[in-house]
Amino acid sequence: MALACVAETPRQAEAAMVEGGRRIDVKAFGAKGDGKADDSQAIQAALDSASMGDTVYLPKGTYLVRTIRLVPNVHLVADGMLKQPKELTGHFAVEKQHSDAPLFRAHRISNVYLAFNAETVNEAIYASQCANITIADSHITGDSTNDRSFPAVLWYDCLASRVVGTTISHFGIARKSPKTYHPGTAVRVLSSQGVTISGNRFHHNGENGIFVHDSGDVEIDGNHIHHNGMSGIQVAFNTADRVANYRITNNRLEHNAADAVDINNRAHGRVVAINALIAGNYSNNNGFVNGESTPDGSGMGTLIGISGVTLSGNQAFNNNRPALYIEGCGDITANRNMTDGAFELVGRWENIRMEGNSFHTLRLLANAEGRSLDIRHSQIGSVMLPNGIRIDTLRLIENEIKSGPVNINMEGHLKFEGNRLNSGHEGGALLLVNVASASLLGNHILNAKNAAITVRKTASNVRIDSNFVTSGGAWIHDFGPPNIKINNNQIKEHVKLDGLR
Template sequence: MVLACNGGGADRQAENEVADAGRRINVKDYGALGDGKTDDSRFIQAALDSASVGDTVYLPKGTYLVRTIRLVPNVHLVSDGLLKQPKELSAHFAIEKQHSDAPLFRAHRISNVYLSFRAETANEAIYASQCSNITIADSHLTGDSLNNRSFPAVLWYSCTASRVTGSTITRYGSARESPKTYHPGTAVRVLSGQGITISGNRIHHNGENGIFIHDSGDVEIDGNSIHHNGMSGIQIAFNTAERVTNYRITNNRLEHNAADALDINNRAHGRVVAIHALVAGNYSNGNGFVKGESTPDGSGIGTLIGISGVTLSGNRAFGNNRPALYIEGCGEITANRNVTDGAFELVGQWERIRMEGNSFQTLRLLANANGQLLDIRHSRIGSIMLPNAIRIDSLDLIENEINSGPVNVNMEGHLKFEGNRLRSGHEAGALLLVKTKSASLLGNHILNAKNAAITVRKTALNVRIDSNFVTSGGTWIHDFQPPNIKINNNRVQEHAKMDGQQ
């Protein structure tokens, strides 16, 4: 995956060198007072307008009352003082008007600007449109926590190669008070962007999403701490679906957000879109609650809807409200080495889902499940819940540890159940084959403390049961004479005798 930009330390050092390359212009030389009483907008603007390419406008310590500053191309701004907007500027976000008339910084069709500053803003800290190479680094942005329809802190519209790094963004919008309602107010909102990096930031206590990305590509979201926001930690949405491609969402901490840790939702287009995304090394905890009450959301690793070409690797998720991984109507999804106390849930149609080396509590399919391939290997699974009458062309369960039966298979399709360790204490047994086109039970260790370990109904076709080690509290198999069943080389032990030997 090739990305347009990188949020690492080397880039930040280069940005600082650029910011120091030209003259250093002190706003106090242009009349700014920084006394917290005087409107310093025109003095700061005069300093910016006087600058040449590569110059840096500097605000020393103090409090600068500011309305709106228009940024200048190739001119940087660094502030040790606090920029503060008057409260009377505060306006309300709406779907019809998603930017205010009075952001702290306004940028339009400019490039090569580096900003590092502290601010308390009534509206956006920055609204940039059709810009390139805009950097916000090592900044501290605080919004209006009393505004229940707040504009975002950072709004990029149709921007390229821009980044937010090492910054704190908080209190944009009112805190969510109810599981049923939330208030607009997002930390970073990216619309129709390309080559966006959001890395190393602390994003918390905002009214809506921590990060919202819409109709954008070549995006890296890495190493952020995103917590206590009123909707999802990270949400990715679609308009022109082909633009949403090349994502790296890695090494983030996503905690106590009121909706999902990560939500990538392409339900509206009615077709699967390949987004070529890596979701790796993230940690999530406690998402999907407001004041201890459950919201309708709260996945830990991610909610994936209508997408393909996604790899989820090495993520950890604990104590979240909803399934750790929710997959609905997707194409090709790979999930490797993820650990969670939650469920993996599959809904609707999918193409090819491969899972290896994961540890999760429950595999749950809903009644409308219809997939080409579901391949699960080398995983630790608490239980498997397969409803009746689902369709999976190929269901492969290979060398897994399944800690709680029964596993009930009643589906259109072919089953491979090979090399697994399955334990059950259920009256219904450990493994029930009700309906399949074919089933291979090979080399499994199956333990059931009660009744038959394996039951095979007449509607399970072409069943092979070979070289399994079965321990059962009753008859090891109930064979209802299905056609073409083959039973060979199995070892059987009574459960009571095994317990006595132990």
């Protein structure tokens, strides 16, 4: 059969640049594109006729399609619309995580470029054990009435695959309740390596925008992910050693019903170093369904059971839960982030360093136990440390703490140096109840009421040196702790502080 040549479109030109092969028009193989005839066999025949590097082209029209089997080294570009019939609808389950009738099926093939428009009732593509599969410049819409929808894109055991410049929406029924949600994810990545998800828009899907499980070398960059029924981006574990090398950068995450970014290794039983960068993301209004709070909704990240993570230059506002939630982690670095939310630490951690951040509250829960917590050059609304926590070394260095008091009742050592602490609380500004050692050096401490600094006798080895203290009462209440040293402090007592914070 002769091949029909057609005028080159931008999508064809892009695909042709990839391999430089022929362009094959499906209408030369009998495709109707009228939205009535089943064009599956004609499109499949065009693909099967192609040679390495060829591009199969679907001109404008509506192509009724059941399932198309992709061919290695052959591309597909569609200016028309691919549409699956409703009777093919399947239902996602934990026991059956892929359908019997995806729009495109790819197995053990490589080097395929796809650019298309589609309305599907199951997956737009299910690819297994493939390499170098690219979906680009596509627009994919699912079935918004399916309460257990399959994902739009399913990579399983794939290498070097990409979703770029693509819009995916309405896979699964919209979440209506804070207590329940329905399956339906834009991109689901399982046991894969070298995945790129960049410059896409994923919205109004039943569950996550992106779900990644047991995969590594993943880049998620520059996406707009909004109004999905669970987290914008979720990373989960089974074989934890495979989860490494993540770049989650420059994404906009808004109005998702759970966390902006959720990396959860709680069930695995040990901390896993994943070498992840979470940077330059913007999040807003996550953790709500129809104005009601869900159990989730962190703005920058929920990090559980992981290590080797850096969060840098993220912004998060109006989210339901803490902007940054850290539970049972190893080494975490957070710098230059800005949020109106809290940084919350739970369980055991190794080394957490935070520098140059602006956040509302530092909050530790009662089971907090860490080796090192180092916070520098940050603007902090308040510091909430419960009694009886353990931190081997707590360093608060050159921060502005806008509201006291700061209560230290912990096992471990404290360095509180170069900070500006304002308080109008009856309890004072800084209270040392229990600490193995404390260095209070070069701080500016202001309290409008009562003593600015209180040191109980259970606090040991306290040095208070070269501080600038302004207090509405006595500047210090010293209850006779052992080995206390007080030197070179500048004090302003009993001054009127009206109008001061």
